[in-house]
Amino acid sequence: MSPDAELVAAPLIVHLIHRLDVGGLENGLINLINHLPPERYRHAIVCLRDYTDYHLRIQRPGVEIISINKREGKDWGHYLRLFHTLRRLQPLLIHTRNLSGIEGQLLAAVAGVRLRVHGEHGRDMDDLYGVSRKYRWLRKLLRPLIGHFIAVSKDLEAWLIGTIGARPQHVTHICNGVDSLQFHPRLGPPAAVGPPGFLCEDAFVIGSVGRMAEVKDHLSLVQAFILLIAEHALPRDRLRLLIVGDGPCRHACQELLGQAGMEELAWLPGQRDDIPQLMRAMDVFVQPSLAEGMSNTILEAMATGLPVVATAVGGNPDLVYSGWTGTLVPARAPAMLADALNDYYRLPALAGSHGQRGRRRVLDEYSLNAMADAYLAVYDALAAPPAT
Template sequence: MTPVSRDPREPREPDHRRLICHIIFKLDYGGLENGVVNLINWMPTERYRHAILCLSHATDFKERIRRPAVPIIEIGKQTGKDPAAYARVYRALRQLRPWLVHTRNLPAIDMLVPARLAGVRRLVHSEHGLDAVELEGRHQRYNRLRRLSRLLVGHYITMSADLKQWLNAEVGIPPRDLSVVYNGVDIERFAPGARPRHLLPSGFAPDDALVIGTIGRLEPVKDQVTLAQALVGLLQAHPELSRRVRLLVVGDGALRAPMQAVLAAAGFQDHAWLPGFRDDIPDLYRCMDLFVLPSRREGISNTLLEAMASGLPVVATRVGGNPELVLEGVTGDLVPAADPAALARSLHGNLTDPTRLAAHGRAGRDRAVAVFSQAAMIGGYTRVYDALA
């Protein structure tokens, strides 16, 4: 068990604010982790302070936490069964003595037991989205674990109304114990601005390029391979677009090689740039003309919100919480998941209609500002925490 501290100075006086300990699998690049960091950075500090307990480990993503003295503890849980990890979680919580423990997603839900044994009486669990092994949310063993959690959890939070309905219908969580708290987006950091096309590799894109972009973990549930297939289909059907259209894929993971293979097989490998994870995300959004989210399942996508706040038109799959964000025909398009042909048709319709691109981008920015603000997200979490006081 390894403690990680961003600020080694200890407060000289006892801190009587209530401590909330967020238990997550790991602190790495991802939507769930981004939401935790945003909550810690944005929540007023008068009543609550925070700690993060990582079942696996913390990466340099922890540097995005701007609040001082936020304890980050790495449990170092081994892959597969690791009974000793429960004891390490118990000892960490006995040391921290949090007022409330907030577990997030299935990998953390069984840590509710050591939390209760450690004397924590207020327990909250969040569902942020389903992964590739349970796209439909009907995995019997996983849902049995969620049902058992009702013996301990005081309240559940979901990132979308779609997830709330699923927890009620499939798992049996009563509506009174469920709240929807949408992710919030920093509308000042993610905002329209001048295009820093100098960030793109030299010779990659002409001055009049149309850049399709996506950001996220390259994993099967995100399905960026379908985006690569759609790009190939678009350029093969409309070769006149080949000179201008480029693909920017920010992130890394298991789908990097399959994406590159799809593009290379069609001879379009030079039309895509895959720079891996980056810290200049707001500027990279401004390099794009159209944002695409090809996921097979989503809760509420942070990257979709960030793209909308950046003034980008969007194309997303009609899954999970995406229809709660995207107003079809107003802020962007919704297409079926895992359908490269449908995605290619949407790309063509957008890229050949500058008026449509501009109108959807403006409407998306307005919607992000009006509905998905930081204040709304912080207010939602605070109401749940306050109600458990």
């Protein structure tokens, strides 16, 4: 059988997500498709909303991407469009992700999709701690339709079992993986980034990467940066802030920096395609989220050899060993965040040792191949014929 024929014969997995755009969940999905054996499964991505050029990162041929074009609010017609899409595709398995996709489990069951997987990757502002009665009720109602759950952090795994009532044998904790060849420590001085004159020769760059949405709380990072200069008396001519990403909170961060007279010390370039290069210009990485599943950007920063300051929420403590590979601080605590950053500025050897240990941890535990193998094991176990 020719390779093309093998691909056509391979069973289809439909991945149902909200929207295919820049984000940790979406990055993880593309990494998964790129690293699963192409002869084992075909893939289609069904987006409840739409998709952007981010899909060009997919390296596997033949991945169909479909937009359901769900309108804001209640769009009853999107259920019918999703049902007809699933009937046309006739996948062996559907893999939904997060709250926005879980209703697709019911449509998949009605459409005759026999194998159904649901993944939890993190929470949004409207239910930071997974305690909403409405959302818990929805998950519990749909739980019998789901053949297997995947949680990207131990926190989410415990919540699925203890709060949602999933059976432990039906839940698998699978860590995200990172490309440690693309993300690697810098060799020599950092490349020039930002507007002319942004980086001086001995600049100390505090960096972050992510959607600039309220749940990511980049405002706390900006407040901490201001405190470093105003109260910790770190020199303005050395300190720099680099926040990569776009979203509704970007303007508020820029305004706060302007009010403090520090806009020239910061660069908020919006969405970028050169994240590995920009990370190699940083001296410390910050993840200030209010809630998190398992952060791809923390893993990328660790692979880059950066010490990580992160909030002690969700899956962050699984990744950052405070005092060993980085520092954990409470959420919404700019003063404590500033204290942690001050330590790394004043103790360069500490920053270097934490970054080296983080890099070693990524190489040992968070490879893309290990992640793909774990997902493949779940898919294969569900697809295996029943024992006689």
